[in-house]
Amino acid sequence: xxxxxxxxxxxxxxxxxxxxxxxxxxxxxxxxxxxxxxxxxxxxxxxxxxxxxxxxxxxxxxxxxxxxxxxxxxxxxxxxxxxxxxxxxxxxxxxxxxxxxxxxxxxxxxxxxxxxxxxxxxxxxxxxxxxxxxxxxxxxxxxxxxxxxxxxxxxxxxxxxxxxxxxxxxxxxxxxxxxxxxxxxxxxxxxxxxxxxxxxxxxxxxxxxxxxxxxxxxxxxxxxxxxxxxxxxxxxxxxxxxxxxxxxxxxxxxxxxxxxxxxxxxxxxxxxxxxxxxxxxxxxxxxxxxxxxxxxxxxxxxxxxxxxx
Amino acid sequence: xxxxxxxxxxxxxxxxxxxxxxxxxxxxxxxxxxxxxxxxxxxxxxxxxxxxxxxxxxxxxxxxxxxxxxxxxxxxxxxxxxxxxxxxxxxxxxxxxxxxxxxxxxxxxxxxxxxxxxxxxxxxxxxxxxxxxxxxxxxxxxxxxxxxxxxxxxxxxxxxxxxxxxxxxxxxxxxxxxxxxxxxxxxxxxxxxxxxxxxxxxxxxxxxxxxxxxxxxxxxxxxxxxxxxxxxxxxxxxxxxxxxxxxxxxxxxxxxxxxxxxxxxxxxxxxxxxxxxxxxxxxxxxxxxxxxxxxxxxxxxxxxxxxxxxxxxxxxxxxxxxxxxxxxxxxxxxxxxxxxxxxxxxxxxxxxxxxxxxxxxxxxxxxxxxxxxxxxxxxxxxxxxxxxxxxxxxxxxxxxxxxxxxxxxxxxxxxxxxx
Numbered sequence: 001x002x003x004x005x006x007x008x009x010x011x012x013x014x015x016x017x018x019x020x021x022x023x024x025x026x027x028x029x030x031x032x033x034x035x036x037x038x039x040x041x042x043x044x045x046x047x048x049x050x051x052x053x054x055x056x057x058x059x060x061x062x063x064x065x066x067x068x069x070x071x072x073x074x075x076x077x078x079x080x081x082x083x084x085x086x087x088x089x090x091x092x093x094x095x096x097x098x099x100x101x102x103x104x105x106x107x108x109x110x111x112x113x114x115x116x117x118x119x120x121x122x123x124x125x126x127x128x129x130x131x132x133x134x135x136x137x138x139x140x141x142x143x144x145x146x147x148x149x150x151x152x153x154x155x156x157x158x159x160x161x162x163x164x165x166x167x168x169x170x171x172x173x174x175x176x177x178x179x180x181x182x183x184x185x186x187x188x189x190x191x192x193x194x195x196x197x198x199x200x201x202x203x204x205x206x207x208x209x210x211x212x213x214x215x216x217x218x219x220x221x222x223x224x225x226x227x228x229x230x231x232x233x234x235x236x237x238x239x240x241x242x243x244x245x246x247x248x249x250x251x252x253x254x255x256x257x258x259x260x261x262x263x264x265x266x267x268x269x270x271x272x273x274x275x276x277x278x279x280x281x282x283x284x285x286x287x288x289x290x291x292x293x294x295x296x297x298x299x300x301x302x303x304x305x306x307x308x309x
Numbered sequence: 310x311x312x313x314x315x316x317x318x319x320x321x322x323x324x325x326x327x328x329x330x331x332x333x334x335x336x337x338x339x340x341x342x343x344x345x346x347x348x349x350x351x352x353x354x355x356x357x358x359x360x361x362x363x364x365x366x367x368x369x370x371x372x373x374x375x376x377x378x379x380x381x382x383x384x385x386x387x388x389x390x391x392x393x394x395x396x397x398x399x400x401x402x403x404x405x406x407x408x409x410x411x412x413x414x415x416x417x418x419x420x421x422x423x424x425x426x427x428x429x430x431x432x433x434x435x436x437x438x439x440x441x442x443x444x445x446x447x448x449x450x451x452x453x454x455x456x457x458x459x460x461x462x463x464x465x466x467x468x469x470x471x472x473x474x475x476x477x478x479x480x481x482x483x484x485x486x487x488x489x490x491x492x493x494x495x496x497x498x499x500x501x502x503x504x505x506x507x508x509x510x511x512x513x514x515x516x517x518x519x520x521x522x523x524x525x526x527x528x529x530x531x532x533x534x535x536x537x538x539x540x541x542x543x544x545x546x547x548x549x550x551x552x553x554x555x556x557x558x559x560x561x562x563x564x565x566x567x568x569x570x571x572x573x574x575x576x577x578x579x580x581x582x583x584x585x586x587x588x589x590x591x592x593x594x595x596x597x598x599x600x601x602x603x604x605x606x607x608x609x610x611x612x613x614x615x616x617x618x619x620x621x622x623x624x625x626x627x628x629x630x631x632x633x634x635x636x637x638x639x640x641x642x643x644x645x646x647x648x649x650x651x652x653x654x655x656x657x658x659x660x661x662x663x664x665x666x667x668x669x670x671x672x673x674x675x676x677x678x679x680x681x682x683x684x685x686x687x688x689x690x691x692x693x694x695x696x697x698x699x700x701x702x703x704x705x706x707x708x709x710x711x712x713x714x715x716x717x718x719x720x721x722x723x724x725x726x727x728x
Binding site for chain 1: 550
């Protein structure tokens with residue numbers, strides 16, 4: 001290069017080199033499998049050969065009641081799963097963060113850790129522990145409810161069609177409430193003291209200070225949490241699988257897209273796995289999540305006001 | 310997330326795929342299996358017995374986890390690194406391997422004549438012309454009961470359905486014991502220990518099963534709905550909160566002595582013998598009137614086949630002939646009480662509970678689970694739907710007729726028997 005005396009800008013190799021590791025790794029473990037899944041969903045196994053069938057798998061998924069009923073049921077359940085998280089997990093997370101950031105609270109570090117710990121537990125442990133807690137035979141739940149005279153309200157929640165999904169959603173909320181709490185907590189701590197002091201000078205304190213000053217300032221964080229919850233919930237699988245099994249009983253009442261995909265892709269018991277239909281379902285999940293994220297990015301995020309300090 | 314899971318799984322199987330290779334001077338046979346529980350029995354009893362008789366052939370039992378077995382085996386077969394001998398799942402999973410050319414045809418193997426047609430049916434082509442696995446063991450359904458409880462309450466072992474329900478009523482009225490230990494949470498208990506247990510008496514075993522496959526009978530016929538009607542009657546005799554009771558819960562309820570009757574599969578015998586502190590007995594599913602022919606579910610569960618790509622075909626065939634012999638049957642059945650040999654020559658077993666179960670073969674007619682052969686090939690899957698609907702019937706969320714109708718509609722959507 002030293003011999004090159006023409007006044008041409010040298011090609012900037014370092015940009016490519018610096019980008020390469022991330023691009024290569026991301027392509028290898030994310031983009032290629034994703035493209036593979038999309039491709040798989042357009043094929044079908046006919047007499048041991050993969051044959052291109054276009055959108056036939058999707059037509060079957062939506063047109064054949066044997067598939068479509070299961071798919072819509074899973075989507076409906078998944079939406080309910082998400083609604084519970086939005087209505088319970090995130091408000092509680094915000095509330096806990098607000099309490100934790102209060103300077104008067106003692107042992108804040110302890111509470112923060114205690115509430116966050118379930119998040120790092122394995123799904124298997126959470127599913128199994130709650131199955132035991134709620135067990136009508138050996139669980140502590142019936143006993144504890146008996147102590148306060150509410151035994152009559154106890155039912156085997158995980159075994160009842162009308163309650164099982166809500167119960168599992170709440171278990172998931174219990175496990176993951178630490179994440180919104182932590183994110184909001186960080187956002188609350190980053191609000192400058194001057195803003196709070198100015199509010200106090202204007203006579204805004206206590207609860208109204210939270211509603212009028214802090215909440216608007218943490219709205220962008222709440223937006224991020226909502227989208228994380230959305231993506232997490234529509235990809236959920238583990239908790240249902242460990243607590244209810246792959247058939248997501250009773251009567252498919254806890255079947256969500258993840259378990260539906262699992263049964264289709266890997267098969268279950270005598271059901272032989274069908275990777276092509278599984279890929280079609282995975283593609284639908286991808287599109288649903290992509291759609292949700294786009295709606296958020298283009299309709300919500302752009303309207304959120306940001307405050308620069 | 311899903312794509313990441315897939316990548317991880319693929320990587321996992323490829324690593325597993327390289328595990329089953331062994332080197333030795335003698336001919337070494339590797340056995341692929343999902344029965345990790347049986348490792349000690351193979352190593353200490355079965356393999357030494359074989360090697361003593363056949364010097365020059367070494368056998369290595371190399372199991373993988375049950376949930377990984379099918380995927381791992383498929384990857385190994387594709388990569389050409391699978392063992393010489395393949396433990397066979399019953400019906401379609403093995404049939405698929407045979408059709409792909411992974412399993413060799415064993416119809417002419419010396420020793421195959423030791424097995425009845427029903428025993429071989431799990432590992433045959435649909436026309437019954439080619440057999441590709443040596444049947445090893447079956448499991449029998451029935452009811453295990455707490456003998457101490459029956460003696461205390463003065464109940465004699467029920468033979469007819471009326472006696473059965475009278476016994477349940479008596480246990481319930483006494484209140485010491487939960488009449489029956491079964492839950493619907495895991496779904497398969499309701500189908501396997503419930504529907505497939507009592508069903509054969511209604512649909513007359515093999516006759517009904519064959520008629521269903523031929524299309525002469527439907528799941529909505531009286532004989533196929535009636536077991537659901539009986540199951541619906543079980544509800545009041547199950548424990549509190551049975552809707553959330555899991556399979557291990559049921560096992561514990563019974564072995565702790567809190568329940569009197571356990572709708573069982575014979576595979577429980579080994580565990581129950583070590584855990585229960587009381588005397589146990591067993592009875593076959595009760596019939597309608599005393600003296601009626603009884604039918605039992607004697608379900609073929611495990612077999613062994615030959616990897617078509619094996620380099621040691623002759624040695625492997627010698628081994629399989631030995632697996633088909635009464636010698637093997639005797640060792641296996643006694644080491645694993647509850648897994649009964651399918652060999653036609655009677656096997657002497659020491660465990661009294663296992664003896665009781667196997668004695669029903671003499672007085673009752675054997676059949677296999679109705680949903681396993683051919684009928685669970687399509688979508689919706691009949692076996693899985695049977696799990697869900699059996700649990701629904703016991704929970705009371707579906708009537709027996711509605712459940713049967715759903716199953717038949719699902720079956721009709723893809724199964725069109727040639728008439």
